[in-house]
Amino acid sequence: MRVAMFGYQTWGHRTLQALIDAGHEVALVVTHPKSDHAYERIWADSVADLAEANGIRVLLRNRPDDDELLAELKTAELDLIVANNWRTWLPPEIFDLPRHGTLNIHDSLLPSYAGFSPLIWALVNGEPEVGVTAHMMDGELDAGDIVLQRAIPVGPADTTTDLFHRTVDLIAPITAEAIRLIETGYTPVPQDRSKASFFHKRAxxxxxxxxxxxxxxxxxxxxxxxxxxxxxxxxxxxxxxxxxxxxxxxxxxxxxxxxxxxxxxxxxxxxxxxxxxxxxxxxxxxxxxxxxxxxxxxxxxxxxxxxxxxxxxx
The missing domain is CATH 3.10.25.10 (Formyl transferase, C-terminal domain)
Structure with a gap:
């Protein structure tokens, strides 16, 4: 597939590497500039560096709302956008642009723990499991139909660091499999909005x-x-x-x-x-x-x- 990738930090880095390893044609990468926020200085593998090392054009943006970005995306004639840890909402003129729409990878078992720092909030709340969800993006943040979901158990002594390492290892296989399902056909699973929760950035x-x-x-x-x-x-x-x-x-x-x-x-x-x-x-x-x-x-x-x-x- 011909794809563009929106992502940031290690989550975005793993997603871009998965696209490269699977042989997809990555036309453009959009990522955020480096940040001094405490939670953005860790797990900070550079999406921009990985893209540039593979000859992929990179645009740095805090928000995806300028004419230059939209024009580049239209010119790219994309089959799919893939996003992971993009920190602001993508508007419909972007997420609906590709032939297959936009696939978002989120590190929670949606519809629970949409938003920010889902592993931390889930561990604080004593959830028995956490995981990663691949879903199609729509007009509400982290609320689109589910393509694929994988869970891991939370042990009695687990830290968020432990859960990060186990869930980040799910990104590559989930990204690859979700794209295969989009290519070959799948049955979308609507999220049960009565079970939804949405969390703010931690400070x-x-x-x-x-x-x-x-x-x-x-x-x-x-x-x-x-x-x-x-x-x-x-x-x-x-x-x-x-x-x-x-x-x-x-x-x-x-x-x-x-x-x-x-x-x-x-x-x-x-x-x-x-x-x-x-x-x-x-x-x-x-x-x-x-x-x-x-x-x-x-x-x-x-x-x-x-x-x-x-x-x-x-």
């Missing part, structure tokens, strides 16, 4: 620990914000303190959420939960922390005395 505030959350949710937040993502954090004595490893305590502890309470095993328990005052639920067993200057240490070495609080502000 620093989304990694700040709320000690009134159920402790199981906080423990998943720590795993969801695994390195190289910005870690889950709180403030201790006016300074940011990142929690890099934690688990649910064995014992039940009561008091005020955020209280630095007691040592257990190799960690230190922080009182947590919406019913912490009743003393019938576990706390968060913090095992490793990282200070604002990047120093990482065992929680037992950092918290030399008990008492005081981890808070949501300096």
């Amino acid at each position: 620093a505030r989304d990694s700040l620990i709320d000690w009134t959350w159920p402790v199981e949710d906080i423990e998943r937040l720590v795993r969801a914000q695994s390195d190289p993502y910005p870690n889950a954090f709180a403030y201790h004595r006016g300074e940011e303190l990142r929690i890099t490893k934690a688990s649910v305590s064995r014992g039940n502890y009561g008091g005020t959420p955020g209280r630095i309470f007691i040592k257990e095993d190799d960690g230190v328990v922080i009182v947590a939960g919406p019913a912490a005052r009743r003393g019938r639920s576990p706390g968060l067993l913090v095992e490793r922390v990282r200070t604002a200057d990047g120093t990482e240490s065992a929680a037992g070495d950092y918290f030399t005395t008990m008492g005081g609080y981890l808070t949501d502000r300096p």
Whole structure:
């Protein structure tokens, strides 16, 4: 097929490589300029570099709404556009332009977790599985008919980093198979919009620990914000303190959420939960922390005395 590719970061890089490896004629690649956003500096394999290394024309755009881009797409006489991790909406004059329309690859099990950072949100929410969906683009973001979908289970100790590596490895085979289905014929599966959810971009505030959350949710937040993502954090004595490893305590502890309470095993328990005052639920067993200057240490070495609080502000 003669295709154009819209994409960014490692997700887009894997998609473009899949198109090249499958022998498709890639007429044009459109990608975003490099960004200083915390979540866009990681998994940042360059789509532009890969395209240029393969002699493919590249256009850098923040938004796809200029006459030059539309003219190039029309001139290319495309069979298909393939998109992955394109960060803004594509208008219908673009996604309807090719003979077969536009195929989007999204790293969630649509219709759930449309939008941004789906793996992080899914892990925080305790989903039993995550995955990748290939769907046809329409006028609503991540809402078009499904061509193909693959799921992987989420284990009890998995981090978002683990899930990223397992889902990104699905991109190439899903892209290749979805295009084969489009070429040979398939039955589109409409998304059940009653099950849809849509999530915003994550920012620093989304990694700040709320000690009134159920402790199981906080423990998943720590795993969801695994390195190289910005870690889950709180403030201790006016300074940011990142929690890099934690688990649910064995014992039940009561008091005020955020209280630095007691040592257990190799960690230190922080009182947590919406019913912490009743003393019938576990706390968060913090095992490793990282200070604002990047120093990482065992929680037992950092918290030399008990008492005081981890808070949501300096």
